[in-house]
Every structure is written in structure tokens, then in C-alpha cells.
Amino acid sequence: MKKPEISRRDFMKIGAAGIGGGILSSTLDPKKLVFGAPLPSKYVDKEVDSCCQFCQVRCTTKVQIKDDRVINVYGNPDNYWTGGAMCPKGKSMVELTYSPHRILHPQLREGDNWKQISYKQALDMVAERILKVKKDHPEDYAHRVALFEPLWESRESELAAKMAIHLAGFPDYSSPGDACIGNSATTLRLCLGSATSTTTLEEILNAETVVLFGANIAEMYPVYTRWLNMAQEKGVKIIYLDPRVTPTSNFCDVQLRPRPGTDGALALGLIRYLIKESLYDRDYVDKYVTGFEDLMKAAEPYTPAKVSEITWIPSDEIVGLAKKLGRRKRTIFWIGGSISRYTNAMQTVRVIIALQAMTGNLSGPGKGIMNVQGGKPGGGEDFNKKYEAHDLDHKLSIRKILYNMKRKRVDVLLLNGAYRRYPDANRVKKAISQVDFVLYRGFFMDAEAQLAHLIIPGTMVYESEGSQYGAQRQVVWRNRAIPRPGETIEDWRFYRDLGKKIAGDTFPSLNSAEDIYELFRKEAPTWKGISLGRLKKSPTGITWPYPEPDEPEKRGSIFPDNRFTTPSGKVELRIPALRAIKWKEPKGSPKEKKKGAGEFPLIFSQGKVVWHWQHTYTNWSSFIGQFSKGNYVLAHPETVQDLGLKDGDRVYLETKIGKLEMTLRVTKSILPGIVWTPSHPAPGSPVPGNAGESINTIIPYYWDKVSAQFNGFGCRLTKS
Numbered sequence: 197m198k199k200p201e202i203s204r205r206d207f208m209k210i211g212a213a214g215i216g217g218g219i220l221s222s223t224l225d226p227k228k229l230v231f232g233a234p235l236p237s238k239y240v241d242k243e244v245d246s247c248c249q250f251c252q253v254r255c256t257t258k259v260q261i262k263d264d265r266v267i268n269v270y271g272n273p274d275n276y277w278t279g280g281a282m283c284p285k286g287k288s289m290v291e292l293t294y295s296p297h298r299i300l301h302p303q304l305r306e307g308d309n310w311k312q313i314s315y316k317q318a319l320d321m322v323a324e325r326i327l328k329v330k331k332d333h334p335e336d337y338a339h340r341v342a343l344f345e346p347l348w349e350s351r352e353s354e355l356a357a358k359m360a361i362h363l364a365g366f367p368d369y370s371s372p373g374d375a376c377i378g379n380s381a382t383t384l385r386l387c388l389g390s391a392t393s394t395t396t397l398e399e400i401l402n403a404e405t406v407v408l409f410g411a412n413i414a415e416m417y418p419v420y421t422r423w424l425n426m427a428q429e430k431g432v433k434i435i436y437l438d439p440r441v442t443p444t445s446n447f448c449d450v451q452l453r454p455r456p457g458t459d460g461a462l463a464l465g466l467i468r469y470l471i472k473e474s475l476y477d478r479d480y481v482d483k484y485v486t487g488f489e490d491l492m493k494a495a496e497p498y499t500p501a502k503v504s505e506i507t508w509i510p511s512d513e514i515v516g517l518a519k520k521l522g523r524r525k526r527t528i529f530w531i532g533g534s535i536s537r538y539t540n541a542m543q544t545v546r547v548i549i550a551l552q553a554m555t556g557n558l559s560g561p562g563k564g565i566m567n568v569q570g571g572k573p574g575g576g577e578d579f580n581k582k583y584e585a586h587d588l589d590h591k592l593s594i595r596k597i598l599y600n601m602k603r604k605r606v607d608v609l610l611l612n613g614a615y616r617r618y619p620d621a622n623r624v625k626k627a628i629s630q631v632d633f634v635l636y637r638g639f640f641m642d643a644e645a646q647l648a649h650l651i652i653p654g655t656m657v658y659e660s661e662g663s664q665y666g667a668q669r670q671v672v673w674r675n676r677a678i679p680r681p682g683e684t685i686e687d688w689r690f691y692r693d694l695g696k697k698i699a700g701d702t703f704p705s706l707n708s709a710e711d712i713y714e715l716f717r718k719e720a721p722t723w724k725g726i727s728l729g730r731l732k733k734s735p736t737g738i739t740w741p742y743p744e745p746d747e748p749e750k751r752g753s754i755f756p757d758n759r760f761t762t763p764s765g766k767v768e769l770r771i772p773a774l775r776a777i778k779w780k781e782p783k784g785s786p787k788e789k790k791k792g793a794g795e796f797p798l799i800f801s802q803g804k805v806v807w808h809w810q811h812t813y814t815n816w817s818s819f820i821g822q823f824s825k826g827n828y829v830l831a832h833p834e835t836v837q838d839l840g841l842k843d844g845d846r847v848y849l850e851t852k853i854g855k856l857e858m859t860l861r862v863t864k865s866i867l868p869g870i871v872w873t874p875s876h877p878a879p880g881s882p883v884p885g886n887a888g889e890s891i892n893t894i895i896p897y898y899w900d901k902v903s904a905q906f907n908g909f910g911c912r913l914t915k916s
């Protein structure tokens with residue numbers, strides 16, 4: 197096992213500006229990149245505490261205002277998790293707030309044109325359409341209105357939107373994570389009782405070993421790399437599992453490069469070795485784990501040779517990793533978002549949990565599982581019962597909603613996010629185009645706006661207030677920094693207004709985001725102690741569970757006494773819904789040995805880059821665009837040598853459902869037989885570097901039980 201090399205120049209080019217949180221790399225043009233530091237107070241009227249909405253780090257920030265205009269944003273230096281850092285995505289919000297492309301007033305479609313109408317007219321129109329559905333279909337209206345939940349605004353906006361439709365009798369909504377992170381979060385909930393990380397980030401300083409399962413921290417969550425640095429300085433060994441050499445490779449001691457979608461087979465091989473060599477904690481298993489016999493049986497076939505054949509990792513590296521895990525007593529597993537994006541994801545996450553359980557590494561200092569993408573805050577069940585659950589039993593999954601839309605059984609869609617987040621995005625687009633009335637709550641005339649009949653534009657992050665939850669189980673509060681422009685409106689306010697009209701008096705009286713926060717807090721036992729006053733004062737946010745206001749905050753392990761919140765109180769590996777423990781090839785993989793697999797012999801993978809959070813409005817930022825290169829694909833020299841292709845060629849990346857033209861980049865940072873492409877290009881972006889067809893238009897429509905597959909299937913490259 198050795199650490200792969202990536203040149204310092206390439207690394208700096210890719211990501212250092214985000215990692216340093218303001219330290220400009222010498223390879224970046226400082227004239228273009230002015231961020232990271234506060235402006236001197238003489239230029240500033242006031243500073244407002246805010247936070248970034250893009251990723252689960254939830255960097256808290258200071259927004260500097262002059263003449264009611266945001267002139268700068270910088271990371272809050274008192275934030276414990278970020279140390280005051282931010283990445284370029286968060287910085288792009290200053291430009292995006294004042295983008296000339298923003299929609300500032302409701303727009304009604306009239307043929308091929310748009311007509312500006314008032315907010316009141318727009319709101320009445322949406323309410324009338326929904327109430328008409330009930331009137332026209334008194335016996336059969338519940339599934340005729342659907343909500344694609346708000347993503348960017350705040351927790352209060354999500355709650356207001358769900359309350360509005362549920363209290364009016366419409367149970368169907370799709371959460372943003374339905375497509376991608378649900379597999380990991382759900383498996384954690386089924387096996388351990390909580391859908392989120394079992395520990396917080398600081399515990400990596402108490403670990404002996406940290407294993408990054410596909411967690412490309414330096415690009416996904418760049419401000420967390422300082423914690424990797426601190427851990428390494430303390431002697432913690434960082435092992436990185438990723439088929440691609442990425443900026444995160446610079447923060448690891450060892451990298452193993454498994455073929456995409458084979459982490460579950462690797463975990464089973466490690467489990468088998470630990471059992472055979474008696475390197476696991478029998479007492480812990482006896483006391484705290486159910487279903488271990490199933491695990492032993494499932495792992496038996498996974499010899500090092502077999503696992504090597506499946507994963508492409510040499511046998512000696514697999515055995516070396518197993519020995520390390522067996523001997524070191526404090527290990528944290530950090531699961532990346534990619535692990536959740538396969539058809540075998542839930543099986544994979546279950547055996548990753550099992551591996552941590554059998555080595556006694558699930559709870560306690562320096563132990564646990566980090567799932568940075570994961571899971572909404574727990575403790576809201578009572579709230580759900582009161583405001584949502586009366587018809588949640590009848591809620592349809594996103595796939596069933598799409599099925600209904602396609603068959604013209606959905607009359608109104610409240611679209612708050614990108615349909616491009618789903619696999620086979622054109623299929624989703626076609627389904628939405630069958631809906632009679634689509635309301636879009638967007639910011640720009642983007643791909644979603646093209647499907648809308650009415651647009652009621654949303655506020656951006658500095659124009660509204662509310663709470664958001666982050667990867668460290670923390671809640672943060674954001675204050676409004678500037679007035680709302682035009683007739684833009686916050687999601688919570690719009691759905692509050694709509695709720696009043698379609699649900700009448702059953703919709704509670706709510707006059708502010710604070711009111712909604714308090715409504716939730718009172719119903720959520722684990723949040724009760726997080727008073728608004730306390731939350732607003734915290735530069736870091738407050739970590740739940742936090743049941744009592746006067747208790748000290750509890751970070752670290754969520755199960756400190758190995759009391760898991762499953763029905764048995766133990767780690768549950770036998771989950772009827774997941775059936776027997778088993779690893780399977782990702783659907784559509786060329787290794788599936790199915791008829792026709794040879795037509796698409798390369799393995800597809802995609803991911804985010806440090807500059808973009810995909811399918812978001814970062815695509816509308818020119819600041820971001822200067823670093824973006826549109827659609828491109830990485831392939832190893834051996835992959836392309838027989839195809840007659842070379843670096844810089846225009847090629848087609850083709851899957852069984854379509855092809856996209858892009859630029860080929862030949863690099864040894866990717867293994868032979870695998871290709872990788874970034875997932876940020878957006879159709880319709882006015883910024884050339886950001887513009888491109890959405891990669892999800894060529895992703896075949898495969899799903900695991902909860903969320904979809906975005907990697908691991910077959911593809912091919914041809915010259916364009």
C-alpha cells in the first residue's frame with residue numbers, strides 16, 4: 197500500500213484556494229480571487245452573522261454591508277469546525293446575489309413568453325389550482341399534488357412547505373436526499389437507530405486510524421482538511437479508499453484504489469479475515485450486535501484472492517488493511533457521499549457498519565462512523581406526527597411520483613429544486629412536462645424554469661433568516677443581512693401563505709422563521725434545549741441531542757454507552773427489508789456478465805469539484821466559471837491507447853441511454869478501465885465554463901431501495 201502522487205501544481209490548481217480559506221495559491225490570479233479576509237471597518241456599515249447554505253459543513257460567516265448592499269463575506273473566525281475558512285462556493289454568493297440574470301418578480305407563462313404578475317396574483321393562482329384539484333376529485337385528490345421540497349433556504353422552509361401540503365391532505369413530497377444520500381442515511385437508521393454520523397469530527401484527533409471510504413474531503417468539504425492535518429500531526433494514520441487520485445490523496449498516509457461500487461466486497465473480505473484470524477472483539481459482538489452469524493456466513497466466500505479480483509486491489513494490500521483494522525483499537529470510518537450512490541449501497545453501508553461493530557469501534561472516543569452527507573436531525577418524530585404523519589403512511593416514493601406524473605395523474609407540482617438531480621434526467625423532465633401546472637421556486641431562467649407554468653422567485657441566502665443543520669449534528673442560525681429584492685419571497689413565507697389558503701385554520705399561526713423554529717423545537721425532545729437566544733449567539737452552531745437548556749453541549753459519540761436506538765437496543769445486522777447480507781455488482785456494470793455488457797466495457801464514475809456543488813446555482817457565477825471547464829472526461833493512457841484517442845480530443849461519453857460530447861483528458865490519476873467526469877455542467881448557464889449538458893441525462897435509471905445509482909455502470913468512449 198502506498199500513497200499515490202499528484203503534483204503539487206495540479207493540486208493547487210484544483211483546490212487549494214478552497215482549502216486555505218483565504219490563503220491564495222501562487223498559481224491563482226489574485227486579481228480574480230479576492231476572498232478570505234474581512235474588509236477594513238472604514239468601508240463597512242455593519243456586519244451580519246450568516247452561514248453558507250451549499251453543503252453540510254454549514255460554514256458560519258460574517259456578511260459585510262455597505263449602503264444595504266453586501267460587499268464581502270468571510271468565514272466566522274470563531275467557528276470551531278471551520279476555523280473561519282470558507283470555500284469558493286460560499287464566496288460566490290456575493291456575486292450571485294446581484295446577478296443580472298436573477299428573476300425578481302413572479303412570471304406567468306403565456307405561450308412562449310413570460311408575463312410579470314404580482315406576488316398576490318401568483319399566490320392566489322397556486323392556491324386556486326390546488327383547491328380545484330380537491331374540488332374536481334373529491335374522492336381521489338391526495339396524490340394529484342406533489343412537492344419537490346425546498347433545499348437551499350432553511351429548515352423552517354422545509355417544514356413550512358411540508359406542513360402546507362400535508363395539512364391540506366397531500367402526502368407526496370420528495371426530499372432532496374431521496375435521489376442520492378438516502379441509502380446511507382437509511383441504513384444507518386436501520387442498523388443503529390440514527391440516520392446521521394455516530395460521532396463528530398473532533399474525534400478523529402482521538403483515533404489511531406481514520407478510513408475515508410470514498411470521502412474526497414478536499415473537494416467536497418475542503419474546510420475540513422484542517423482536521424485531517426491536525427489528526428496527522430497527532431500521528432493518526434489516514435487511509436483513503438478511492439479509485440481516483442484526488443486532492444484528498446495529499447492528506448492520506450495510504451491510498452487503496454478499489455473499482456467503483458466494490459467497497460462492500462472489500463468490507464466483507466476484511467470481515468472474513470478478522471474472523472479467521474480472531475482479530476475481532478468477541479465480547480463486544482456478544483453484548484451489542486445481533487445477526488453476527490448471518491455476517492459470518494455472508495463473508496465466508498470473500499477470500500483475499502476473490503476480493504482482489506472484484507476490487508482490483510492487490511491481495512497483500514487487502515490483508516495489510518485488515519491487520520491494521522484488527523490491531524488498532526480506535527478507528528473512525530468516514531463514509532463519502534459516493535458510497536450511497538450505487539444499487540448495492542445499502543448492503544455496502546451495512547457491512548461497513550458491521551466492520552466497525554466487530555472491532556468495537558462504533559462508540560466511544562476516537563471511534564465511530566462519520567457520514568458527512570447524512571441524515572436530517574433526529575428527534576422530530578413528534579413534530580411529524582402532529583403536522584405530517586396523519587397521511588404519511590400514504591406517501592409515495594419519488595419513483596412513484598414520477599410514475600404518476602408520466603401518466604398524467606399529477607395535476608400540480610411545486611418544484612423547488614433541480615430535476616437534473618435524478619438519474620435519466622430527460623425521463624424526469626418528460627414526466628414533469630405531463631403535469632398540468634408546475635410552479636417553480638427558482639432564481640434564474642434555468643432548465644427547470646423551462647418546464648414551469650408559473651415562477652415565483654425565491655430569496656437568496658443573505659435575504660432571509662432561518663436555521664440549517666450540518667454534518668456535525670449542529671444547528672446554525674442565519675440572520676437576514678439585506679432586504680428582499682423585487683417581489684422575491686422566502687420559501688417559508690411563501691409556504692406559510694399558501695398553507696393558510698389551502699389548509700385554512702389547521703395551518704398554525706406563524707409570523708416568522710423564528711416562530712417555525714420554536715414550533716419544531718417544542719415538539720422535538722432532542723432539540724428542546726437549543727433555544728433561539730442561545731443558537732443565535734453561537735458562532736459554531738449547537739450540536740444535538742440537546743434536551744435541556746442548561747446542560748453542556750454533547751459532542752462526540754451519539755451512543756456513548758453502546759445503547760443503540762434500534763428496537764433491540766443493539767447493532768442490528770439482520771434487517772428484513774434489506775434481506776440477506778450480500779454484495780452484488782452495481783447494476784449495469786460491465787462485470788455483471790450480462791448479455792450486451794461488452795458493448796459498454798468502461799466503468800463510469802462522476803463527482804463534484806471543489807468549485808461547484810452540482811445542479812445548483814453556482815453554475816450562474818462567473819467567479820466560479822473561471823475555474824470550470826464544462827463537460828470533460830478523465831481516462832488513463834491505457835484506456836485510450838487502443839481507441840485511437842489522445843489528450844484534448846473531443847469524444848463522446850456514451851452509456852446505454854445516451855451520449856454527451858466532451859473533452860478527453862488523459863491522466864494516470866484514474867485507473868485503467870474507469871472514466872470519471874465532473875457533474876456540475878448545467879444547460880442554459882450564461883457562463884461558458886459552467887455551461888454544458890447535465891451529466892445525469894446519460895445516467896441509466898437504476899435505484900437501490902431508497903436512492904439512485906450514479907456510478908459503476910458501463911460506458912464507452914468514441915471519437916466525436
Ligand code: SF4
Nearest residue numbers: 248251254255283286
Ligand atoms: S460550500 Fe460548504 S465548505 Fe464551502 S463555504 Fe459553503 S458550507 Fe463552507
